[in-house]
Amino acid sequence: MSVCVSTTPPKHKHRTATADRRPRGRPRKTEDERDDGNRRHELLAAAARLFRLHGFDATSTRDIAAAVGMHSGSPFYHFKSKGAMLYAVMEEGMRSAIARQSKACEGVGAAAPRIVMRGLIRAHFETLLGSGNDFVPVMLYEHRSLSAAQRTSLAKLQAQYELAWTPVLEALSRRGQLRAPVKLARLLILGALNWSVQWFDAKKGASIDELTDAAVALFFEDGA
Amino acid sequence: MSVCVSTTPPKHKHRTATADRRPRGRPRKTEDERDDGNRRHELLAAAARLFRLHGFDATSTRDIAAAVGMHSGSPFYHFKSKGAMLYAVMEEGMRSAIARQSKACEGVGAAAPRIVMRGLIRAHFETLLGSGNDFVPVMLYEHRSLSAAQRTSLAKLQAQYELAWTPVLEALSRRGQLRAPVKLARLLILGALNWSVQWFDAKKGASIDELTDAAVALFFEDGA
DNA sequence: CCTACCGATCGGTAGG
DNA sequence: CCTACCGATCGGTAGG
Numbered sequence A, B: 001m002s003v004c005v006s007t008t009p010p011k012h013k014h015r016t017a018t019a020d021r022r023p024r025g026r027p028r029k030t031e032d033e034r035d036d037g038n039r040r041h042e043l044l045a046a047a048a049r050l051f052r053l054h055g056f057d058a059t060s061t062r063d064i065a066a067a068v069g070m071h072s073g074s075p076f077y078h079f080k081s082k083g084a085m086l087y088a089v090m091e092e093g094m095r096s097a098i099a100r101q102s103k104a105c106e107g108v109g110a111a112a113p114r115i116v117m118r119g120l121i122r123a124h125f126e127t128l129l130g131s132g133n134d135f136v137p138v139m140l141y142e143h144r145s146l147s148a149a150q151r152t153s154l155a156k157l158q159a160q161y162e163l164a165w166t167p168v169l170e171a172l173s174r175r176g177q178l179r180a181p182v183k184l185a186r187l188l189i190l191g192a193l194n195w196s197v198q199w200f201d202a203k204k205g206a207s208i209d210e211l212t213d214a215a216v217a218l219f220f221e222d223g224a
Numbered sequence C, D: 001c002c003t004a005c006c007g008a009t010c011g012g013t014a015g016g
Helices: A035-054 A061-067 A082-105 A114-130 A137-140 A148-163 A165-174 A182-199 A209-219 B036-053 B061-067 B084-103 B113-129 B135-141 B147-164 B163-174 B182-199 B207-221
Strands: none
Touching: A035 A061, A035 A082, A035 A137, A035 B084, A061 A082, A061 A114, A082 A114, A114 A137, A114 A148, A114 A182, A137 A165, A137 A182, A148 A165, A148 A209, A165 A182, A165 B061, A182 A209, A182 B182, A182 B207, A209 B182, A209 B207, B036 B084, B084 B113, B084 B135, B084 B147, B113 B135, B113 B147, B113 B163, B113 B182, B113 B207, B135 B182, B147 B163, B163 B182, B182 B207
């Protein structure tokens, strides 16, 4: 029996009812209608980088616009508010985190839980520390700036993500390889990983692989 | 040989040269000159609470003033800038954290390293999660808002705090009770503890003592 | 510590 | 997506 739960996201359908904003004024320069999404994503990537670097409140929408060569009012053509940009960054972060996690679980089949756990930890570090992966760190550290409704919405994605961890921890616990209560262990372990955002430096110190090995060794006993 | 390093802070002498600001205008209402310091500390406690709750950028100096019944300009009689308030919060947080840690180390004498470690972890949780202890959480989560000079200054206090951990971890490692490299283990363990600020709820779930037990069990093997 | 104020910046919008 | 702009808020200060 595989211990790795599939957490492929359900189709989402909560684009807001007011999302049918039509372009006004100057028409598209080219026939290529689809670079609309590209500009939007450019904004999102710039926002993620700046939010991570300076924080949500310390980043102005003007900063974000300038980072992609737009003028001050233009981001509001793509997003209806600064808060909507923050939420979009976090949502994209969670979707890619869930996708990476699912991929890590593919094909581990009936592997030993310690092997599966190594895959989950490795994927988590990659999501947090991989170059250009600013989206999830923003989610972790700018949570406070969300509205209540946004928080509720994101909580579902987070629960979905963490769903994969519990059965693996339980399997390890049954085998005597985990020596703390599963629920607290999950919180402590995820905390240890999440905090790495604060000190990890890709240019010096341990690599992501070394980090993963250290974490697995620290938290779980050998299956010997 | 005791494994617990004394980290009593050295006398600090870096009150800035411009700290001799004299009171102007309306004289003190009473003869009690010494409630000056009390007002300053009231401001600090209110700032810590608000910074923790809403973040540094989202808290205005007006909010802080209102929280202690002052008017908008008055905090600047006690602190020369908002940034100086942030630094003062963090500095006070570190001093009390170091004091609590030193106390936890007193009298453990030649106890087994696992016992000493339990004391360090317990003290750390108390510093982070004890009721009214907002100062260190602010330090952990608002680090980004410091100036470079402030960061350098605080780094010394942080290094002093973490000094106590290394020899204990090394002792545990020698005994085979710690299964990851000491340096990475320290980063991961402190991260697990620091992250508890995000999810701990004094009104439900585990108590600080249960948390401490779970952490010790998770990270360290029995000395059996 | 209060009053009154300043300059700067910010999120957001109308209209094209 | 740009131009031009508004109202609100903010950190900080002079003077008492």
